[in-house]
């Protein structure tokens with residue numbers, strides 16, 4: 001079996017390492033188009049952190065990875081048993097969810113909601129804060145990473161849960177300097193909401209993890225013995241999208257054929273998405289097509305606000321909205337080519 005080793009991300013790693021070297025003050029939002037390698041980056045980073053720096057990595061997409069043995073052991077050591085008994089009760093369902101989520105079934109929203117039920121949510125935060133304090137060792141603040149944060153974006157626990165969470169994160173960073181908080185999301189609509197959220201103004205920073213640039217892509221393909229022609233094909237069809245490049249690496253024969261097939265499939269999917277929209281909502285379809293037609297001659301388009309057609313195309317993972325730079329671009333090079341193909345026949 002061919003193993004693809006972690007490639008590059010030198011700049012992003014340096015940036016994060018620099019942040020970890022300073023006292024926590026801001027929440028860091030890691031964002032970027034889908035499949036750009038955000039999760040891979042953070043996992044690699046976690047692997048390389050010093051042992052004394054405790055990391056809690058929670059992936060809401062389906063894996064709930066954290067060291068529960070240590071959590072529970074810590075529980076037995078605390079003085080205020082009563083309160084922690086209650087918190088332990090709260091944690092029970094989480095523990096129950098563990099084996100299931102390990103096999104890849106995502107945590108359903110209602111389960112998550114149950115965990116963060118009214119009133120208990122504060123208990124949960126007290127609990128987490130206590131755990132973080134316990135792991136604040138030798139000047140190494142623990143690191144809390146929440147991947148796929150948008151999963152709980154619209155959950156209500158009398159108020160939106162996400163606000164309580166943000167408040168909690170602000171407390172952990174700006175006020176207590178107790179933990180580094182990273183959140184990851186590729187849902188650009190969610191990031192856009194976060195970005196315009198007054199409560200977070202001046203309390204967070206954004207870190208874009210985008211597809212590889214050309215040079216990084218070439219170096220990656222070099223490792224797997226791509227010829228100059230194959231490299232050109234890969235860049236033409238996949239751009240620097242890691243997952244797409246990995247697919248070509250794993251295709252040993254006729255890589256061009258594979259790339260063309262991927263494009264054909266994506267073109268078909270986009271056609272399906274836009275033309276079924278035409279049948280439902282002609283006005284929105286026209287607006288979406290107008291927007292897509294801008295990508296015939298350009299790779300990026302500026303925007304002022306998230307209109308309905310942007311929301312639609314972003315929601316379908318055709319377009320990525322970078323709310324920091326206020327730019328729209330296809331989710332990948334393959335999407336760009338597919339859009340152009342679709343527009344050719346429009």
Ligand SMILES: Nc1ncnc2c1ncn2[C@@H]1O[C@H](COP(=O)(O)OP(=O)(O)OP(=O)(O)O)[C@@H](O)[C@H]1O
Pocket residue numbers: 004005006007008009032033034035036037038039040041185186242243246
């Ligand atoms: N730096 C890298 N080196 C090698 N392979 C990578 C790298 N980054 C990503 N990949 C490959 O691309 C795949 C997708 O990456 P990953 O899941 O990290 O993307 P993501 O941005 O977290 O996606 P999503 O938007 O779905 O959360 C990985 O499974 C891996 O195969």
Ligand SMILES: [Mg+2]
Pocket residue numbers: 038039040147
């Ligand atoms: Mg991810």
